[in-house]
Amino acid sequence: MKAxxxxxxxxxxxxxxxxxxxxxxGSDAVGGxxxxxxVAAEGPRPVISGSRGLVLQATSRLDPQTPGFVIVPGAAGPVEGDPDDGDVTIPVLLARFGETAAIPLIRRALAHPQVTVATVCGGSLALAMAGLLEGRYAVTHHLGMAVLEATGVHAVPARVVDDGDVVSGAGVTxxxxLALHLLERTYGPQIAAAVESLFxxxxxxxxxxxxxxxPEAV
Structure with a gap:
């Protein structure tokens, strides 16, 4: 199993x-x-983040057929700006991601019965704008909830939303x-609690x- x-x-x-x-x-707690x-859709490469040019290395290509989790992060950058003036804002970065080779791969992952697609912060918004989450329940950063709803997603104001093979987290932290929930759902509460205690x-x-x-109206 792979995340x-x-x-x-x-x-x-x-x-x-x-x-x-x-x-x-969690992997250590279950013996590896x-x-x-x-990973990246393009395969191994250095990938530049939206935070002051910080780079992380993708070590392999995203494989939508591997059982486990596919986790999509959000973007970092300015929230406001004018794309017509060339401002690269978070919405622009998320929209660009929606035009990459990652989207058809994630679509295939969603069709795989042994894969859970999870998102953090704006990751759900990126998938929603690409048309992958219509009719699903999800959450994103509070600044993007209205946009999420506008894409046809049932936006739920919770910390984590578990919609079966789609699990989403709200703001950055x-x-x-989200990861602790995935551990508990997959390996049980003792594993998740052990990781909580470690951190x-x-x-x-x-x-x-x-x-x-x-619930009835209250």
């Missing part, structure tokens, strides 16, 4: 590193059963909670899923 964290030009480093560290620790790798971190916020009774 593939997808790098693209302009990615947010914390969206990548937070789940990477949690999942690596989970491989964790940074939600990558910690001296307490999960926060609500993990929402479309199960159970619908």
């Amino acid at each position: 593939q964290i997808v790098l693209f030009d302009g990615f947010d480093p914390l969206d990548v590193i937070a789940p990477f560290e949690v999942l690596v620790a 059963e989970l491989a964790v790798e940074l 939600s990558g910690l909670d 001296a971190y307490e999960r926060r916020g609500t993990v929402w899923s479309n199960r159970g009774r619908v």
Whole structure:
């Protein structure tokens, strides 16, 4: 089983590193059963983030047929600007990602019964704008919730939204909670709790899923 964290030009480093560290620790806790790798649609290459030119190395090509997780981060950069003037904002970076070779690969991953596609922050917005999440339940950074809803996604204001084979996290630090949820869902609460304890971190916020009774108005 493998966790593939997808790098693209302009990615947010914390969206990548937070789940990477949690999942690596989780892998250690289960005897190395989970491989964790940074990947890119184009294959091995240095990938420039949106944070002051920080570079991470993708070590292989995204494989949509490998069972496990495909994790898509958001982008880092200015929130506001005029694309007509050449301003490269977060929405511009996410839209550009939606035009890359990663999208057809992620579409194939979504069709694979043994793959869960997970997103952190603007990652869900990138997939939604590319037409991959219509009719699904998801969350993104609070500044992008209206746009997420406009793409046909059921936007849920929670820390983590579990919609089966699509799991999404809200703001940047939600990558910690998302990865811990994936560990708990896959390997059980003792594994997730052990990683929490190792990082001296307490999960926060609500993990929402479309199960159970619908509440009456209160």
